[in-house]
Amino acid sequence: MGQSWWRDAVIYQLYPRSFADSDGDGVGDLNGVRARLPYLRDLGVDAVWLSPFYASPQADGGYDVADYRAVDPALGSLADAEALIEDAHALGLRVLVDIVPNHSSDQHPWFQDALAGGPCRERYHFRRGRDGGPPNDWQSLFGGPAWTQTPDGDWYLHLFAPEQPDFNWDHPAVAAEFRSILRFWLDRGVDGVRVDVAHGLVKADGLPDHGDKAQLLDLTSAPFWDQDGVHEIYRDWRLLLDEYEAVGVAEAWGPTLARTAQYVRPDELHQAFNFHHLTSPWNPAVQREIIDSSLAAMRAVGAPTTWVLSNHDVVRHTTRLHANADDRDALRRGRAATLLMLALPGSAYLYQGEELGLPEVRDLPDHVRRDPAFHRTAGKDGFRDGCRVPIPWHGTEPPYGFSPPGAETWLPQPNSWGTFTAAAQTGVPGSTLEMYRQALAIRRAHPALGGADNLRWVSAPGEPVLHFERQAEDAVFHCLTNMGDRPVPLDIEGDVLLSSMPVHQQVDPDTTIWWSRHDPRPTRRS
Template sequence: MGQPTHARKPREAQDWWRDAVIYQVYVRSFADGDGDGTGDLAGVRARLPYLAELGVDALWFTPWYVSPMKDGGYDVADYRAIDPAFGTLAEAEKLIAEAHGLGIRTIVDIVPNHVSDQHPWFRAAIEGGPERDLFHFRTGRGALPPNDWRSQFGGPAWTRLPDGTWYLHLFAPEQPDLDWAHPAVRREHEDILRFWFDRGVAGVRIDSAALLAKDPRLPDFTEGQDPHPYIDRDELHDIYRSWRAIADEYGGVFVGEVWLPDTERFARYLRPDELHTAFNFSFMTCPWDAARLRAAIDETLAEHAPVGAPATWVLCNHDVTRTVTRYGRADTGFDFATKAFGTPTDLALGTRRARAAALLSLALPGAVYVYQGEELGLPEADIPLDRVQDPMHARSGGTDPGRDGCRVPLPWAADAPHAGFGSREEPWLPQPVDWAAYAADRQAADPTSMLALYRRAIALRPVFAGGPLTWLPAPDGVLAFTRAPGVTCVVNLAATPAELPAHTEILVASGSLDTDGRLPKDTAVWLRA
């Protein structure tokens, strides 16, 4: 894959994050440095030249902390230590410094809504200690839990202890929710932020950012209830204002995981004294449809404009079906409720659309997040039932395939054991037998590969010069816009080829033009006018 031709120094401008390309690293599945079958920090450090050559500005690491891994690391037992399966704190510090030397910043993932049931606080709480006040413990209603809340993973949001008391968990039972009304919870997380900023991280991604605060009465949930008893409560904003003051001391940034249908409520999290950015789920879950994509883009830019925050563009992450697979299905949108085993997929069609979507997202104003393996065009993998680890599968009674299919270890070398992920043990999740075809070394040698497309597009992205988006006249089913004088992005989602506007140069294309010089369906191009 080669060394980068030069190390890019991180941009010193305080607003680097406004138009950054940020690469999501799911450490467990990225690269295995010691051959034990689990990805680790040594593997990431060895692949930093690959990431520098890809051209990304920052890495977002999903939780790398000590964890029993009941939910892929989002059940944290110690926020100040690296899980031994991944490495050590000293190695994390080296990784942060080495990445910075190549022009790449680091963003860590903080999980404030809950901890692991192995966290010292919760272990003391179930023994009856005063730490109980840091969680939501209640007596039940006879044999019934304290209220009717449901877990995000399915089933009740309450688990009963042998002493008869119940504790709240909006996710798995191994992830008890913290009580954010307690000042010790707030102090602890402020200390955690300082701990990681002191180690050189540039930013923090906030997991489940809209769920922390709960109605202290813990009432039953009624559809349409306002305010919601545990989503998007007003008390959250005071928490994030206190966090922002800490980030400003260090020049750090926040990105929130905020799933909200109300655009005005969503924008409140992005006010100048709160979070810097938040993930844009309307675009990520949008079907491959020109009118709906344009509406999602317009709505996203409109909801960010009043607070001056940049949009973020995401096609996939560690929780959703991979783009190549999703775009090859009859239903090209994404909804957790519709996930099912055996959904037919046309991977050739999905790959063509995913290539076009990459150029679309990289041309839009704001920051772009690339989930590991998207640059290789990896499809969703089928996981044998006896190897599925995601709690969503078990909590659904076996009907939900879970999220493991997008978390399969990456293929690095076509001719190496386990496609180069690691040299000795079988990976923690099985790789499909045909994944050598997607290996990074093979794609690096192919100028038509998905990897080559991502590298070229990321390198060329500055041609848009950070300007605002202006839509251009285009036929139905075609998206065309400019952001800088003389540079145009055209994406054809129509059933027939589209004529290109006048241009002097094709900067990059997701596929070949037809024999008449027209843009085929499911193809995108950047043009110099």
């Protein structure tokens, strides 16, 4: 795919603590990832993105970084990280790593200096209080005020947990440090970075109150999200990324797709996650509008659209898209959504375990939960642990090959996951794992698929089905998804390539089918 490999890549997100455990302590690690890289090559993905594996007190699953240039001892060593990158490249896989520039751990040397009244205090947001309380009305995403008071009476800002103080990006030392961090990992061969909270680095001048809309996820007027100043940071980063022919991916929650597209203008980052797609319901009118508007917004800035259904922060899509169904019906809809997503123009992101059809784990005991928001909101929020349960590899009981027999995993696995293991599904026609493998092989080989913005609707607006075609040269690819509650007749010309469920003379609800035909007409686009 050359230097533009990312435009149509399928990228697999690894949450290292939950992927594979090599040393038997119940926590996944980098050597566990290394041992499973051939599985990812055989799955057919183009790249892997690793969630943070840096030195961290683990107040927020590794997103509280104490040392950006060191590997957390529970996950391995710097030598292990370098070997992982080398092994992945030998298998034809590219590697992206997480960069966490909005905040550090409170154990970071800079913040420890700041607490002691040293010069690093200016590299964070410290303020005097107001009327006996915090400096303003901002709220933490994890519950409670976004400010914590220090023994000397000042308050510091943390949009997330108190253990995650926000950097002050107005200070030049912060920008210089992250350029150095980027270069450190690029020098070790990574092919790109995913930027955590890319929309949050710059705060409005003066840190004004949010007012009556004091909700952290209000993206339309929040003085701490999506400020125009963030774009100067990414223009600077782009110059560095271009030196290494590396890719930058923004985790940017924008109020509109047009705002999100600003992060991927030609002189900024390369991709931005499409959270408008991820959060859209299973509804044909909504899905069609999101697909059209996503393609249009990214087309306007010359960037590829990205598609994602699951990640480490949201309920797994097999459960989320059909929340009131049992696991069997939920998986049916999840499989249909996957084939729809993988047929769209642009780049797709997969989250570990979705290729196994894993459901969300919804019955974790309170005492094992690690999500800080769960504990800061007395169980009213913070349910990210359910998508982070270690994935099953083989066997009929926990730990399913994730760890050696008898080990207790850091989050407990359900006793019912024996049918979901990779071993139980490998080579089994119709299994979810084999469906993913087939889909990725077709996506890689079919001339009409990939990054080209070549989607044309066949179904009319208002229909319960989404049916589009994509054409390149003389090959035409069709994707049809039935989102209605009744079967629809199937009358096709061409060869069936793949379907999410068995299809004969009709396409049942919650089913997607791919087929292809030969057509010498010129390529079209709408």
